[in-house]
Amino acid sequence: MDQVEEVKSKVDLVEVISSYLPLKKMGRNMGGLCPFHAEKTASFMISPERQVWKCFGCSLGGDVFTFLEKIEGWDFREALEELAKRVGVKLKQFEPTDKSRVRDKLIEINKLTTKFYSHLLFNHPAGERARKYLAGRGIKKETWEKFKLGYSPDSWDTLFKFLIKHKIPTADVAMSGLAIARSGSDRSFYDRFRDRLIFPISDSRGQVMGFSGRVLDANAREAKYVNTSETPLFVKGSLLFGLDIARSAIRDSNEAVLVEGEFDVLSAHQAGVENVIASKGTALTERQVAMLSRLSESVVLCFDKDVAGDNAARRGIELLDMAGVSVKVADLGGAKDPDEFAQDNPKGFTAAIASASNIYDFLIDSAVKRFDPKEADGQKKIGREILPVL
Ligand SMILES: [Zn+2]
Missing domain, CATH: 3.90.580.10 (Zinc finger, CHC2-type domain)
Known part of the structure; x- marks a missing residue:
């Protein structure tokens, strides 16, 4: 054989x-x-x-x-x-391809980095600020564990040194998107993530493809979220935050709940809604839609109110529709976002997801609210918005 x-x-x-x-x-x-x-x-x-x-x-x-x-x-x-x-079969005649060798290397680096950052969050005095931050947002320790959260220390090269100490060649660290080359000729590097709460972003099989890091200081001048730069693993629009963890719940319920951000996912899971994933603030891409449509026949959008009506979101809705996925929208009531809703009223949140309504009703309501259906001009605008989706 x-x-x-x-x-x-x-x-x-x-x-x-x-x-x-x-x-x-x-x-x-x-x-x-x-x-x-x-x-x-x-x-x-x-x-x-x-x-x-x-x-x-x-x-x-x-x-x-x-x-x-x-x-x-x-x-x-x-x-x-x-x-x-x-x-567990060792292949003799097949040498690994260059592409798969690069992927394996980067996966190994991400694995090490996940362990390092989560050690700092869970056990190290340096992680105290991040622990306080998570507690302040109502995120329990089980949830940190479940999502393998971490903390990147307030330093320029802690991770870089850690990876070099673990015999990762500098070129590979550079390729991982976790370190940035300094300009100038000394070829030194500094850590991409500094003093941030770290969210590993995995593929559906749980392999960490990259990271996103959130600032802890509400008044910080830097971008609120920073991501791993594009690498052969971390390709924008090809991942969904939480998919590895939500996957079996999505399959079992034949439904995925799509939110925008990391904290929406964490709080929803804590409220007991486990088929939740995040598109990470961007519009859904064809690749993400393809992944979702393989797992379930229905998607509930749970965005901030204004978002589901905007153009980017509508494109995502169209893509889901074309893939044969039925799209529903959950009503957040008075809450600012799913995170707030799930934290303040877990039962209400669960009920809102269960009673999500069809996207068409939602789009019509949204257009009627913005344009006057009694005026000819308003009717035209409403038609222009709704007809392409219908
Ligand atoms: Zn077929």
Whole structure:
């Protein structure tokens, strides 16, 4: 048996696919909504006996490798390497590709950094300010742990020195986006995150792809949030904060709740709503929509009131709609944002999510509030806003 067959024989196709989409038993097969084309009735089938899948809607099909190639955008070698790693087969004839070597290196650096920053938050005197800050915002210690939060100290090179001490070459630290080169000829570096609360941002499998850091001082002049710079791992618009943690709750409820920021996610989880993720303030991208539509058929938007009506948000709504995801909007009542709502009234927050209303009603209400439906001009504007979405 060659190694490709060996890997294949140790992997269960149903298990692999069920981590991407909900499956139901259908006679001798398993079935679900096809993740590769928009549909409302299931035509995506898996045969557990033969370990193959087939979609009778778009006629794609294949084995576990072709599934991962399609859904993750990997090539055959990447799919093979990932599966081999999962089932503990050491591949002989396949040297890792340059691309996968770089990814592994950066993942290793991010892992070390996550541990370092969370040690400072949890155990070190330097983390006291951040601990106080979290307590002040009502975030409990279990939640720090769950989201692997950390603290980057008020210093120019603590992380840099730590990584160098752990035998990470300077070039790799530079590539990780965690250190910035000083201008001038001395080729020295300084830490990107200084005196910030750190949020690791992971892919759906829980591998840390990058970080975002929030200032602790409300009067600070610097940007409120800073992110890892773009790296081969950390690609803007390709990640959703909290997806690794919310993933199974999203799959189980067949619904994702989308909020804007990190604290919205933390507070929602604390209030017991666990299928919550954040787009991180930006408009939804096609990649994010693709990830969401693979996991659930419905998304509840839980944004600040004005936001769901604006153009960027409307683009996201359109993308979700095109992907066949039903979009609802939660009413925040008088609260400023989901964070405030979930902290002040956890039960009310849970109820608001459960009774989210259809996006169309919301858009019509929002347009009618802003333009006068009795005036011809107002009618035109309302029509112009709503018709493209309908
Ligand atoms: Zn299909």
